[in-house]
Amino acid sequence: MQQRLSFEDEITKNKIKSFLLIIIIFAFFVLLGYVISFVFDPSYFFFIMVISIIFSLSYVLVSYYYSHNIAIASVGAKPASPIKHRNFFHAVENMVLASGLPMPKLYVMESNEINAFASGRNPRNAVICITTGALNKLNKQELEGVIAHEMSHIANYDIRFMTLTTVLIGMISIISQIFLRNLWFASRDREERENAIFFLIAIIVAILAPIAAQLVSLAISRKREFSADASAVKFTRYSPGLISALQKIKNEHLSPEQTNKEKITYPKALAPLFISDPFKKKIQNLFSTHPPIEERINVLKKM
Amino acid sequence: MAFFIWVLLAILLLIAIIFVYYFNRFVILSNRIDNSLSQIDVQLKKRADLVPNLIETVKGYAKHEKKIINEVTEARKALLKAKDISSKVKAGDQLQTALKSIFALAENYPNLKANENFLHLQQELSAIEDKIAYARQYYNDAILIYNNSCTTFPGVFFAKIYSKQPKEYLKIAPSEKSVPKIEF
Incomplete structure (x- = not known):
């Protein structure tokens, strides 16, 4: 863990910032709800939750329409120049x-590390962002393979999918929240303890539902990586390009000294859009956004 | 009675929707083919536009290599004259072969080989070659999708009604079938 401390630091900073933002917004709503319920009736808390749903929906809509701008700004990427990044332009034009x-x-x-991501709500508004490391270390075929993978994400509307799952998970958590809150009020109002077991199960479900939804979306995200690899081969008709690019990424993962100097901050929400998981978790688990590289290479070799 | 009329209307509507769907599908697919054709055309045009520049540069160093220079000029003329896509692609292939011999020729003229303009044109032309290959691949992909929907059930039924025929693939010249070389 310690070798990518600075890297993690930056992520943590970003996380804290966005977390604070959410806390402030949430506190504002709770305060408002408290004030209103103090004046009128505790049931007005419900009304506030509805407002917060509308608010979070509009938040998601904004991030949906500006997703590519947000993604680009959050990694501090600059527009590619057709002269300086000629290879990049040629590879993209080919794809x-x-x-x-x-x-x-x-x-x-x-x-310095090899990575790339795509963003944008539809192919007309798509962006592809690549690291200078990828441009320097990959040859033409490998670069085309990586770009083809990103183009597949665009073609498959994976970005739209990711946004929708975010909305879905958000809605599920909000509904669970409402439920848990109502439960609390209900149990306070009437002191019924008859169906305590049912309440207990309901509470557990309400707590676990958002986590379960998250796990499902991650599992789908991993599947989508495979399908993007497959489409990439369809575009290039040359699987060795992507295979050797993935091999280079894998070797890079094995020697993490380089990332020590990295100062790039990758927002966690962007992780599924990268060609390889920018967080490079050593252990593959249920919370991974990408399947293991070896597995992807093996699948590609069979094509 | 009213119930049967509604059912009949619903069925008619469904049939109409299916007919419209297949009509649009064929139109979209053949538009895609036309578009990919124009992509090939654009690249061929770009290549033809670069050739005079290249010839000028080559003439500066290898004036007496008239035969090869003429070959390239002729191939370019043939490409510009070509009307339909298949003759265009054929002329394009000829130009490609002629250009290859120009680049092979440059091996004998170190000054030409080192010329910045020449190097730039060489890179541009090889990039265009890639693009033509990819555009042709996409064209054939588009044809495959179109032909599949023309020849499989139930598309084949609608293809007959709208008198749509399967289209021809672009043939690849034998010289272009070679495996792409990997640079390290």
Whole structure:
């Protein structure tokens, strides 16, 4: 863990910032709800929750429509120049021709490690962002493989999917919240203890539902990586390109000294969009956004 | 009685929707094919536009290699003259072969090989070659999807009604079937 401390630090900073933001918003709503319920009736708390649902929905909508801008800004990427990043442009133009998708906007982020991500709500508003490390270390075929993988994410509307799951998980947690809250009020109002077991089960379900939804979405995200790899091969007709790019990424994961110097902050929400998990968890588990690289290579080799 | 009329209306509506769907599907698919054709065309045009520049540069160093220079010029002329796509692609392939011999020629002229303009054109032309290959691949993909929906059930039924025929694939010249070389 300690070798990527600075890397993690930056992420933590970002997390704290967004967490604080959520806390402030939430506190505001609770305060408002408290004031209103103090004046009128505790049942008004419900009304506040409805408002908070509308608010979070509009928040999600905004992030949906500006997802690519947010993603680009959060990694500090700059627009790619057609002269300096000529290889990048050529690779993307080739994949545009091979996939029949519109040309995405191109960005480059300063980083030594090989990685890339795509964002945008639909192919017309797509962006592809790549690290300078990827541009320097990958040859033409490998670069095309990586770009093809990202173009597949765009073509498969994976970004839209990720946004929808975010909304879904958000809604599930809000509903559980409402339920738990009502339960609390209910049990206070009438002192019935007859169906205590039912209440206990309901509480457990309400707590576990958001976690379960998260796990399901991560499992789907891993599946989507495989399908993006497959489409990438369909676009390039040359699986060795992507295989050797993944191999290079894997070797990089094994020697993490480089990332020590990395100062790039990857927002966690972006992780599923990268070609390889930017957080490089050593242990593959239920909370991984990407399948293990070896497995992806094996699947690709069979194509 | 009213119930039967509603059911009949619903069935008619469904049939109409299916007909519209298949009509649109064929239109969308053949538009996609047309679009991919124009993509190939754009790249061929770009290649033809770069050739005079290349010829000028080559002439500066290897004036007496008239045969190869003429070959390239002729191939370019043929490409510009070509009307339909298959003759365009054929002329494009010829130009490609002629260009290859120009680049092979450069091996004998170190000054030409080191010329910045020449290097730039060489890179541009090889990039265009890639693009033509990918555009052709997409064209054939689009044809495959179109042909599949023309020849499989129930598409085959609607293809007959709208008199849509399966389309021809672009043939790949033998020289282009070679495995791409990997640079390290």
